[in-house]
Amino acid sequence: MTAVKGRIYLMGIKHSGKSTLGAMLARRLGSKFIDLDEAILALFSRSHHGLVTSVRDVYHALGAEGFHRIEAEAARALTTTPPAAETAQIVALGGGTIENETAWAHLSGSGVFLYLLQDETALYRRIAAAGIPPFLDSADPRGSFHTLFVRRDRLYRQRADCVVDLRERTPGESLAAIIEALER
Template sequence: MKFHSIFLVGPMGAGKSTIGRLLSAELHSEFFDSDKVIEERCGANIPWIFDMEGEAGFREREEQVIDELTQMTDIVLATGGGAVLRDANRKHLSSRGTVVYLCTSVEQQLARTAKDRNRPLLQQDNPEQILRELFLQRDPLYRSIADIIIETDQRNPKWVVQELKKRLS
């Protein structure tokens, strides 16, 4: 199956990295995770970047990386949950490939991210409230650029990949 690049968007804990890796293996394409690329280039993890540069500094780096990666062909890209906050990112994602919104509930996000210390936005007292606020802000943005929307709650990543392949062909 020949395809253009596929860009996975959605909230943290939706399964973008896991599904992206599996999908890229199925499609024999290269996989990128924009957060990992940022960490490799900085030589530091995301929480450290947030501490040193604030969210604005991180978003600058993220915009550069997304611009660069979306210009590549035949890749699968997992983006960070907040990548859709910037107009430039939404424009690059929607115009340069197929955007897949991996949609998940706040409950599922909490279950999947409970022990993850690498998520700066959740290192506060009430992660559930934060996730609900992020959902209200970001869900319309994910939907505005999505070519395909797939619910990932209670779904095996392999099932999601097979469903995605069906919808892509």
Template sequence: MEGVPQRIWLVGLSGAGKSTVGPILARRLGYTFVDLDRLIEDLAGETIPRVFRTGGEAEFRRLEARAAARAAREMEVVVATGGGWMARRDIDRSSGGRVRVWLRVRPETAIHRLAGDGTEARPLLAGPDPGGALATLLAEREAAYAEAELTLDTDGREPEEVVEFVLERLRGLAARSDAGDTEEER
């Protein structure tokens, strides 16, 4: 699609739909899809839960920074970030050459979507109240997510609907001369 940014980064909580929407969006654009969590696992040679067990969150965040730097060099790419990537102040999150799309979701919806995965696959949600943990994470990260150039509520929307919205908004960004504005769809 002419004029569409060469790098599209999907951000938001676990369960927002980044890893579901990302491949569909990439396919529609003819882009490559990169899931930062899978790239982290490739770099580590082990699963994310194992990284957390052996090296803790600090090791995970180190690997996440490496994976993000690698993905940032790609062109014609849709990147699904981890839930905490956008809130990190120690890595480049600027929009230079990329558009960040916040797939906003209510914690209750995210927990429902994640029910089949189990919280062991998401170490920051392990514990007796994963819904409460997600609500806390959203409160901590919401201001960072709001820096995204595009925002879409994903509650009650099918992945194809989300992709259509993103494509429509990307066309709008491409047509505008001031691509630094934020667009929001509620």
């Protein structure tokens, strides 16, 4: 594989494989892996003197507006530190980062953006299995997920440098598809 340098951002709906595949890609490339959700947790813990275990906890604690502020701060912090010149830096974005205009303003132009496209029904099943998240309407979670999927899919496609179709693929096949996309 040709040496890949700079930041590679993985975007997609929650449970699309960004963190898992990002870690796999970083290992394969000998690169650093950063999960924006982990950066948000660290920022929250420092600024609120408390330990939380998930971004869902942060969202509950801060509400949507507060969460978007801390997500934008994490994005700003990430992009103010340049990646090592000799290697790539793999970054898994949060599923909703695409809709956070302040965060996107920090990220835009700072790397290559790959949209990890997954099947809508499979994603909903994965999300629902972990409990209905606060960003879905509890009265109609499937319907609100469909609306969210359509809206975000459009944004991901507009802003991605490349769409990587991972539907019906194993993690190994997905990693190979991402590497192939990066080599193009």
